[in-house]
Amino acid sequence: MINVQGLRKAFGKQVVLDGIDLHVADGSIFSLLGPNGAGKTTTVQILSTLLQPDAGSVSIAGHDLKREPEAIRRLIGLTGQFSAVDTVLTGQQNLLLMVNLRHMDRRAGKRRADELLERFELVDAANKPVSSYSGGMRRKLDLAMSLIGNPRLIFLDEPTTGLDPRSRQTMWELITELAAHGVTIFLTTQYLEEADRLSNRIGVLDKGRLVAEGTPADLKHRIPGGHVELQFADATSLDRAAQSLSSTVRDENTLMLRVANDGSVEALRHLLDQLDSSAIPVTGLSVHTPDLDDVFFALTAQPTAQPTAKTNEKEAAQ
Amino acid sequence: MNSLTYPIVDSVTMLRRTLAHMLSNPVVTILTTIGTPVILLVLMYNLFGGVIQANSATSGSYINYLTPGMILITGIYSTGWAALRINADMTQGIIARFRSMSISRSAVLNGHVIGSTLGTLTSITVVLGLAYLMGFRSAATPVELLAALGLILLYVTAIMWLAIAVGVWGKSPDAVNGVLYLVYILPFFSSAFVPTTSMTPVVAWIATNQPFTPIIDTLRALLTGAPLGDRAVVALAWCLGIGLVGFIWSRIAYNRSTKI
Numbered sequence: 001m002i003n004v005q006g007l008r009k010a011f012g013k014q015v016v017l018d019g020i021d022l023h024v025a026d027g028s029i030f031s032l033l034g035p036n037g038a039g040k041t042t043t044v045q046i047l048s049t050l051l052q053p054d055a056g057s058v059s060i061a062g063h064d065l066k067r068e069p070e071a072i073r074r075l076i077g078l079t080g081q082f083s084a085v086d087t088v089l090t091g092q093q094n095l096l097l098m099v100n101l102r103h104m105d106r107r108a109g110k111r112r113a114d115e116l117l118e119r120f121e122l123v124d125a126a127n128k129p130v131s132s133y134s135g136g137m138r139r140k141l142d143l144a145m146s147l148i149g150n151p152r153l154i155f156l157d158e159p160t161t162g163l164d165p166r167s168r169q170t171m172w173e174l175i176t177e178l179a180a181h182g183v184t185i186f187l188t189t190q191y192l193e194e195a196d197r198l199s200n201r202i203g204v205l206d207k208g209r210l211v212a213e214g215t216p217a218d219l220k221h222r223i224p225g226g227h228v229e230l231q232f233a234d235a236t237s238l239d240r241a242a243q244s245l246s247s248t249v250r251d252e253n254t255l256m257l258r259v260a261n262d263g264s265v266e267a268l269r270h271l272l273d274q275l276d277s278s279a280i281p282v283t284g285l286s287v288h289t290p291d292l293d294d295v296f297f298a299l300t301a302q303p304t305a306q307p308t309a310k311t312n313e314k315e316a317a318q
Numbered sequence: 319m320n321s322l323t324y325p326i327v328d329s330v331t332m333l334r335r336t337l338a339h340m341l342s343n344p345v346v347t348i349l350t351t352i353g354t355p356v357i358l359l360v361l362m363y364n365l366f367g368g369v370i371q372a373n374s375a376t377s378g379s380y381i382n383y384l385t386p387g388m389i390l391i392t393g394i395y396s397t398g399w400a401a402l403r404i405n406a407d408m409t410q411g412i413i414a415r416f417r418s419m420s421i422s423r424s425a426v427l428n429g430h431v432i433g434s435t436l437g438t439l440t441s442i443t444v445v446l447g448l449a450y451l452m453g454f455r456s457a458a459t460p461v462e463l464l465a466a467l468g469l470i471l472l473y474v475t476a477i478m479w480l481a482i483a484v485g486v487w488g489k490s491p492d493a494v495n496g497v498l499y500l501v502y503i504l505p506f507f508s509s510a511f512v513p514t515t516s517m518t519p520v521v522a523w524i525a526t527n528q529p530f531t532p533i534i535d536t537l538r539a540l541l542t543g544a545p546l547g548d549r550a551v552v553a554l555a556w557c558l559g560i561g562l563v564g565f566i567w568s569r570i571a572y573n574r575s576t577k578i
Contacts, residue, residue: 048418073420084411088339100331101421103324129342145415155418 001026001153001184002047007056009042016042018208020056024201029175029185031195034205040188041081043205044157047186048078061152077146081157083138084145085130091141092117092126095148102149109148116144120174136167143174154178156187160194172198220289228261228271231284244278245271263287325422332429339403340437350399352441355392356448359384362511363452385449386538387510390530392445393438393474394501400434400478401485401494408486427482427568434478435471442470457543466540469553473533476557477501479564487571509534529556 002024009017016039024030032040045051047058049069058065060072078084086094092113099109117126120140125133130141139159146154159175160168175198179185189195195202196216204212204219212219232238232255242250247260261267268287275282340347367380407413407426416426446454458466481498488494507521508514508530514522525531536553539546 045414050414050417070420073418076418078415078418080411080414082411082414084415086335086412087410088342089335093338097331097335100334101328101416101419103327 001028001061002030002186003057003059004047005057007043007046007058008054009039009046009051010054016208017046017053020205020208020210022203022210022213024184024186027179027182027184028200029179029187029198031199031202032186032188032205033190033192033195033202034188035190037207038205039208040190040205041157044078044080044155044186044188048076048155049073050078075152077149077151077154079139079142079146079154079156079159081161083142085138085142087131088129090127090129091122091133091137094130094141094145098145098148104149112148116147120144121170134167136163136170139163139167139171140174143171147178151183153184153186156185158188158190160189160191168194226261226263226287226289228259228263228268229284229286229288230257230259230275230282231255232257233281233283237280237282240278241275241280241282244280245274261287263289325424328422328425329428329432332425333432334429336403336429336433337436340433347399347437351396351437352392352444354395355388355441355445358391359388359445359448359452366511379453381449381453382455382542383513383538384511385446385454386541387505387508387534388445388449389442389470389537390473390534391505391510392442393470393477394505394530396434396438396441396474397477397481397484397501398495398498400430400437401481401488401498402491403434404430404482404485405488405491405494409490423572424569427486427572430482430485431475431478434481435474438474438478439471442474456541458541459543462540462543466537469533469537469540469557472554472557472561476561476564479561479568481564483564483568483571486568504528504530509538529560532556 002022004020004022007017007020007022008015020039020043022030032043034040042051046053046065047060049065049072053065061075063071063075065072086097089097095113095116096109099106099113102109104112117123120143122137122141122144125137130138133141143154143156143159156175160171163171172194175185175187185198187198199216201213201215202219203210212222230241232241235252235255238250238252238255238257241257242248245257245259249258250256251258259271261271362384363381366384404427407430413426456463480501484494484497488497507524508528509525510530514525514531517525532549532552533556535549536546538544539549
């Protein structure tokens with residue numbers, strides 16, 4: 001569906017995209033994962049024909065971005081980072097505006113709009129101005145507007161940034177459902193959990209470069225092993241455990257011991273046997289398989305910022 | 319429907335959107351567009367009516383002198399609202415959606431200009447009705463009346479293109495207001511309220527050589543039957559010039575604003 005080679009973009013002297021290669025298969029969900037300023041939005045803007053790239057070739061559904069932007073515009077839907085809805089109009093008016101701009105048959109368009117209002121649980125708010133909508137409702141309407149005209153490819157630029165957990169859950173369900181109907185989805189996110197949950201493939205973008213690309217499992221395999229965390233009631237038990245076990249990291253303050261362990265039943269039984277034979281009382285145990293946070297840290301050598309802090313910044317900016 | 323009619327279809331869609339915006343809050347729309355012209359009409363009539371009535375230069379009642387200028391002023395005070403509406407579009411996410419869709423590029427601008435022109439013509443009708451109640455009577459022949467309506471339509475379309483250009487160009491509502499403020503004060507240095515002959519030489523020179531005076535003079539000549547003179551050509555040239563500058567500027571600004 002999407003083929004990108006050697007994509008470059010700079011604003012003045014600031015290089016935003018420094019040679020990106022991407023391939024997104026038809027009907028799949030692709031996540032572009034990266035911190036703020038990595039170039040995610042710029043990538044979406046170029047692929048959705050809003051921005052001209054400086055160099056590189058882009059083809060979408062076989063159409064060249066430079067030569068046939070109109071053909072591409074007929075195939076795509078875009079839900080940008082800042083909600084692309086008309087706040088003065090009502091939800092239904094917004095959808096009907098899209099029906100007209102997609103040059104759809106009036107009656108079929110009206111039906112589709114009603115269908116989407118129903119599916120997105122916006123029926124009650126359909127005749128209220130969007131200015132009275134909550135953030136989650138606006139985002140849902142935004143996505144619904146992108147779906148008018150049945151686009152084959154949907155761009156979602158940070159679709160859940162600033163949403164509460166429940167709205168995020170709903171958005172995830174909607175995205176998964178779309179993909180099940182064969183729509184190709186290209187989304188950007190700074191939430192590792194989101195990329196992990198939704199995507200068939202993930203591209204990790206850092207400072208304008210794609211530092212890794214693969215399935216969520218591929219990326220996790222790049223991090224060696226997991227660990228088990230053991231909780232102790234007192235410092236003596238912690239000391240004894242640290243002495244009797246190998247490859248450990250101890251935390252005196254929380255009385256925790258981190259032991260390298262791949263999380264398999266075999267390895268866990270071995271660990272428990274060791275503790276049992278030394279008669280060390282353990283008050284708690286938790287198994288950690290490597291998550292994308294570990295991957296991200298290993299690939300970009302920087303911790304991901306707290307998502308909540310970023311969310312607040314975004315909301316303040318709006 | 320085929321692809322050749324899309325620019326028209328899209329422009330009509332955008333026009334309907336602009337009208338829906340205007341009608342979504344009619345009280346605010348009326349107050350922001352005709353509030354100031356109505357106050358100016360009543361204020362100026364009561365301030366200068368008595369003084370100027372006796373002056374032979376106005377040749378007739380002051381309300382007949384004042385009304386043509388008020389028609390233009392009503393147009394000017396509608397520019398702010400038109401410019402701020404498209405500026406809101408440009409500075410919010412909705413424009414990115416329009417750009418990423420296969421719709422005629424000129425449709426967004428056309429919808430705003432046509433919608434704002436229709437809105438302004440409505441405002442002018444209201445102001446004219448009030449002027450009529452205050453005693454305004456036109457001595458125009460049907461041909462002169464038609465010419466006057468044509469000039470009003472041309473003038474309003476021209477300043478709306480300029481307003482839309484300022485709205486697209488401005489990075490913020492403040493920038494838009496800053497530029498339009500200059501346009502707002504121009505009528506006070508024109509023949510709208512008093513004849514230029516009564517002004518000091520410097521102000522008279524500014525008044526004579528700025529765009530609004532020849533347009534007001536022409537409209538006044540057409541509506542009150544005064545001699546037209548060569549001012550009509552100057553007025554037409556100004557209207558066409560302003561419209562063309564606005565038309566080209568708005569397109570350049572719109573195509574340049576690729577970043578959201």
